[in-house]
Amino acid sequence: MAATTAVTTVDNEAVATEAPYMPLTYERTLRTDLERTLPKPYLPRALSAPDTEHPLGTPGHSSNGLTVLQQHVAFFDQDDNGIIYPWETYVGLRAIGFNMIASLIMAIVINMALSYPSLPGWFPSPFFPIYIDNIHKNKHGSDSSTYDTEGRYSPANLEFMFSKYARTYPDKMSLGELWNMTEGNRLAFDFFGWVASKLEWAILYILARDEEGFLSKEAIRRCFDGSLFEYCAKMQMGAEGKMY
Numbered sequence: 001m002a003a004t005t006a007v008t009t010v011d012n013e014a015v016a017t018e019a020p021y022m023p024l025t026y027e028r029t030l031r032t033d034l035e036r037t038l039p040k041p042y043l044p045r046a047l048s049a050p051d052t053e054h055p056l057g058t059p060g061h062s063s064n065g066l067t068v069l070q071q072h073v074a075f076f077d078q079d080d081n082g083i084i085y086p087w088e089t090y091v092g093l094r095a096i097g098f099n100m101i102a103s104l105i106m107a108i109v110i111n112m113a114l115s116y117p118s119l120p121g122w123f124p125s126p127f128f129p130i131y132i133d134n135i136h137k138n139k140h141g142s143d144s145s146t147y148d149t150e151g152r153y154s155p156a157n158l159e160f161m162f163s164k165y166a167r168t169y170p171d172k173m174s175l176g177e178l179w180n181m182t183e184g185n186r187l188a189f190d191f192f193g194w195v196a197s198k199l200e201w202a203i204l205y206i207l208a209r210d211e212e213g214f215l216s217k218e219a220i221r222r223c224f225d226g227s228l229f230e231y232c233a234k235m236q237m238g239a240e241g242k243m244y
């Protein structure tokens, strides 16, 4: 009997997600029920971005053989040649609803920051192209870890983002909660990553927040696979359709 109890205690410790002497581990909780609706939630997906409510990813959204991170940026490749120039980023941002000044500033910042790591050679280009083949080389620190280093999408990390930081509602986050998330994701002395993360989440919040000022899990999930951008562009053109 004693042996059984000992084994049970050891087993529980082996899968514990909370440590009594580290309060953050029980303030920022991890969901342990993901497998009820999402098979192999720990497995990074190369082609689709599922969550517990959408175990097959985005219906009707084709990967075209691209990784989820490549899909995130492919919308901005206006001529489909695998290279995103600043003017293409600008056109894409305008198409999803940003005004001229915001789109201009964002296009310059995004292409200046992301071009060099993505280039096929070591020589910089004055036109600041971003090569989609190498977009995984632009992964930075202090992010949500939802993309892996090859550009796959890790479903469990999207779910943990919500179980850790979504306090008001389980499926949407306020601006303050997003702020806490980016603060919680900060890695030491990672100045580039701190700023890049804040900007990415701020732009997404501006783009997709609802009337009450919350950013939904569905908007975030669809930002990861880029289908959110297609949806926003359609909405801007006045096309029919509803995402939520």
Ligand code: HEM
Binding pocket: 069, 072, 073, 076, 084, 089, 110, 114, 130, 135, 136, 138, 139, 140, 141, 142, 143, 144, 145, 146, 147, 197, 200, 201, 203, 204, 205, 207, 223
């Ligand atoms: C309105 C447009 C955009 C929004 C709202 C947006 C938002 C985001 C968000 C929320 C993330 C996830 C960050 C994290 O996991 O913490 C992300 C990641 C990323 N985005 Fe965008 N993005 C946009 C446009 C672009 C464009 C045009 C490019 C490049 C052509 C780009 C390249 C990337 C890359 C490389 C990552 C991976 C960074 C990482 O996880 O470390 N994004 N973006």
